[in-house]
Amino acid sequence: MPTNNPLFSMLMTAMLFGATAVLADVTPTQRPGQAAISSAHELATEAGFEILQAGGNAFDAAVAVSAALAVVEPESSGIGGGGFWLMHRAEDGFSTMVDGRETAPAAATGDMYLDENGEFVRERSINGPLAAGIPGAPAAWVHITEHYGRLRLEQNLAPAIRLATDGFGVDEKYVMLMGWRGEVMLQWPETAAIFLPNGQDLNVGDRIVQPDLAATLERLAEHGFDGFYRGTTAERLVEGANAEGGIWRLDDLADYQVIEREPITIQYDEYRLLTAAPPSSGGIAIAQILNLIEPYDWPALSRTDQVHLLAESMRRAYRDRSLYLGDPDFSDIPVQRLISPDYADGLRSTMRLDRALPSSFLAADPDLIEESNNTTHFSLIDADGNIVSATLTVNLPFGAAFAPPGTGVLLNNEMDDFAAAPGEPNAYGLIGFAANAIEPGKRMLSSMSPTIVLGPERVAVLGTPGGSRIITMVVLGILDFFDGHGPHSWVSKPRFHHQYLPDEILLENDALTDQQIEDLESRGHEVTLRERPWGNMHGVMWNRANGTLEAAHDPRWTSGGADVRTIDASHTVD
Numbered sequence: 001m002p003t004n005n006p007l008f009s010m011l012m013t014a015m016l017f018g019a020t021a022v023l024a025d026v027t028p029t030q031r032p033g034q035a036a037i038s039s040a041h042e043l044a045t046e047a048g049f050e051i052l053q054a055g056g057n058a059f060d061a062a063v064a065v066s067a068a069l070a071v072v073e074p075e076s077s078g079i080g081g082g083g084f085w086l087m088h089r090a091e092d093g094f095s096t097m098v099d100g101r102e103t104a105p106a107a108a109t110g111d112m113y114l115d116e117n118g119e120f121v122r123e124r125s126i127n128g129p130l131a132a133g134i135p136g137a138p139a140a141w142v143h144i145t146e147h148y149g150r151l152r153l154e155q156n157l158a159p160a161i162r163l164a165t166d167g168f169g170v171d172e173k174y175v176m177l178m179g180w181r182g183e184v185m186l187q188w189p190e191t192a193a194i195f196l197p198n199g200q201d202l203n204v205g206d207r208i209v210q211p212d213l214a215a216t217l218e219r220l221a222e223h224g225f226d227g228f229y230r231g232t233t234a235e236r237l238v239e240g241a242n243a244e245g246g247i248w249r250l251d252d253l254a255d256y257q258v259i260e261r262e263p264i265t266i267q268y269d270e271y272r273l274l275t276a277a278p279p280s281s282g283g284i285a286i287a288q289i290l291n292l293i294e295p296y297d298w299p300a301l302s303r304t305d306q307v308h309l310l311a312e313s314m315r316r317a318y319r320d321r322s323l324y325l326g327d328p329d330f331s332d333i334p335v336q337r338l339i340s341p342d343y344a345d346g347l348r349s350t351m352r353l354d355r356a357l358p359s360s361f362l363a364a365d366p367d368l369i370e371e372s373n374n375t376t377h378f379s380l381i382d383a384d385g386n387i388v389s390a391t392l393t394v395n396l397p398f399g400a401a402f403a404p405p406g407t408g409v410l411l412n413n414e415m416d417d418f419a420a421a422p423g424e425p426n427a428y429g430l431i432g433f434a435a436n437a438i439e440p441g442k443r444m445l446s447s448m449s450p451t452i453v454l455g456p457e458r459v460a461v462l463g464t465p466g467g468s469r470i471i472t473m474v475v476l477g478i479l480d481f482f483d484g485h486g487p488h489s490w491v492s493k494p495r496f497h498h499q500y501l502p503d504e505i506l507l508e509n510d511a512l513t514d515q516q517i518e519d520l521e522s523r524g525h526e527v528t529l530r531e532r533p534w535g536n537m538h539g540v541m542w543n544r545a546n547g548t549l550e551a552a553h554d555p556r557w558t559s560g561g562a563d564v565r566t567i568d569a570s571h572t573v574d
């Protein structure tokens, strides 16, 4: 078992449950009394606390943080993107995943990114409006506010509207990622005028003011769903997208629907993990990896053995991801089979402690392109013990790098998360087949893995951006939590990753010693050191035994905001 407690044994079952019924037995019995928020930007964290102080609950605050991130971290998520909001309600133990994933437009076709010779043309699936799915984020904000919040939408969106109107100074991450995507954005002068106000001469601290986005947010605040998906905003989005090669129709927007999904629930001894359901691959892959390592006497293993076994488990989970996973509303995903311990037993019979199994025994060998720190995650607990773990994205940094004129809505390029051609790797080197083929109205497969771990004493809330590496980062964070550590440790732990193809273990610089790397190589692993670290994990922990909250942001980036505060109990909801 991956824990230092030798009694921490067996009982590794992974099942899908009816959310309400199952979670009643782990409902927190006491309130934290304080609130904790960790997000990728201190202004977004402030927006969340502002809403809590105004009488909002965690779900209101989650809307405020999401909308603020859309303004101040446009490289990672936005009103033109989507995400998954995993939520746990304290009063009755109810948990749900709000799926605001983008959908393929009705005019999308399986060959839309292929040229006349049937060759995949990557630029089409990542740059400009043809790359964009129909946004889900604004519908999710409306849905969460209406069904779970205590405040009005206009209150929850007020901090974001203020930030868009007043502007914010760009940080190091924004500048670095614009260095990659700026060339593409400069093709569209109206978009570049917003996000690159001085052309390519962009420096930390330069101010980005977004009046069009403020007006779009105001229409959403005033009219709810219709304020974005119908009327002025919808018309401008469709007209602007299609003028530059998009295929959107007004009905694509009007027909968009948020879906609530039962989280993948994994019972791990005394811990209950709630994590992302399809169309995310995250929860299933996390369950598979934990199932695969479960029988090993973890404390007795060397560090090299642990990394080897985790890499072998990751390899198999990512193989299954590519073969089986996609939008559950379009194909039958064998969820129960994939997350069952019996299935893991079978897979484990192909694992050896002394040798790596080459992925080439199983499929072709695509290349992985440079990873980026797009996508964003925040973790949040309010004073009553309501919890939100949310991972949001526009896919690559600054999404499609295009905003339809007069909207300020930077479109996502989430269509690249579909398998554009069977076995063709996406921007993260991930391959896929029929279950994730492009179809009108379908949600593209994701790796986003917002996670909540409910224990009798400690509760962990965590997640991270990082494309294909999200899942393995979350697994490493969960294992660290099982080992008794808090969020400062989860977010800073050195990372390693295997994703089946390409067949290599990726390492952050300080993850292993030279000797450990040599040992892994002698077992047949290719080990690749990445100079740049990856991920941007944000975690909070509630220790119910001693009544404390902790919040931590990833030290790899400077702009994160993590704090624990007492919320003034005298606040009122107007």
Ligand code: GLY
Pocket (backbone or CB within 6 Å): 375, 393, 394, 395, 396, 414, 417, 445, 446, 447, 448, 467, 468
């Ligand atoms: N676009 C990244 C993901 O959804 O996994």
